Amino acid sequence: MSTAEIQPKIAPGGPRHVAIIMDGNGRWATQRGRPRLFGHHAGAKRVREIVEACPDVGVEYLTIFAFSTENWKRTQVEVAGLMSLFRRYISKEMRSLSEYGARVRFIGDRDRLDDKLIKLMGELEAHTVQNTRINLTIALNYGGRDEVARATHRLAQDVASGKLDPDSVDEETLPRYLDTHVLPDPDLVIRTSGEARISNFLLWQSAYAEYEFIDTLWPDFTREEFARLCAAYGGRDRRFGAVKT
Structure with missing residues (x-):
């Protein structure tokens, strides 16, 4: 990632x-006659572009559903390929993410992940x-x-x-018991690919x-589409249940 100063274009x-x-x-991969993992590799490369676009539009926090x-219900081949991709991505991007100034956190249940991946996550x-x-x-x-279930369990233990x-x-x-307890709630949630559902993502926070x-x-x-969506958000009337006066 480039370390050059970004001139903010904040909406x-x-x-x-x-x-x-x-x-x-x-x-995306199927449309090109390629295996699904080919699409996942292409998607991982796209992450870098969007991360780099965030400071340019004033976004301080980016959370991505990886x-x-x-997803464990997918074929064993695809799951194994994704786990390998995650390990490779972390190893490859650790230095560039650090040099760019990105603070990386992981949320989710790590218990089912393999030891090498867990170690790399902690290192990043x-x-x-x-x-x-x-x-x-x-x-x-x-x-x-x-x-929410894990958070409730921890809360119940503290009560007990x-x-x-x-x-x-x-x-x-x-x-305070959620994985995201150190993060602000998301202001904008984007889902790509034409599906109109939230797929169990940040239910409480969103x-x-x-x-x-x-x-x-x-x-x-693209970063251009990302910037357009962020700009459109700025034009929305957010009342949080109140009546505009």
């Missing part, structure tokens, strides 16, 4: 935190912990319902041990997010 009122469901890699808890987080240019969060073996008064539990309590469902397949998603 007024643009989103601070954008979350992306990166869908369409398999279809692998869901439901540690290697970039001081960076502040862009906060990149990668959802890996992540599911919104699974996250006396660390938490059950009468004090309210809607501000659970977020309660008041704006959504964009676009037809573009993820490997074809």
Whole structure:
């Protein structure tokens, strides 16, 4: 990644935190007569371009959905290929992400991942912990319902041990137990590929997010389209249940 200074072109009122469901890699590859993993490799390359575009439009936090808890249902060949891709991506991009100033975090349940991948994830987080240019969060073996279940379990343990008064539990309590407890809620959620569903992604955090469902397949998603969506967000009237006066 280039280390050159970016001259901000920030849209007024643009989103601070954008979350992306990166869908369409398999279809992109199929359209070209190639195996699905070819599309996943193309999609991984697209991540770099969008990360680099974030400071340019004023986005401070980018969260991407890399692998869901439901994706284990795919063929063994595809799952193994994706795990290999994740290991290769982390190893290859660790230095460039750090030099670019990206702070990387992972969310999701790591228990089912292989030891080498878990180790690489930890190394990337540690290697970039001081960076502040862009906060990149990668959802890996992540599911919104699974996250809430794990958070509720930890909350229940604290109640049982006396660390938490059950009468004090309210809607501000659970977020402190979520994987995303150090992140602001997403302002804008984008899903590529023409599908109009959220697929168990950031269920609690996206309660008041704006959504964009676009037809573009993820490997074809450009920084120009990203900038356009961020600019369009700035023109939305967000009332959070109130009446405009």
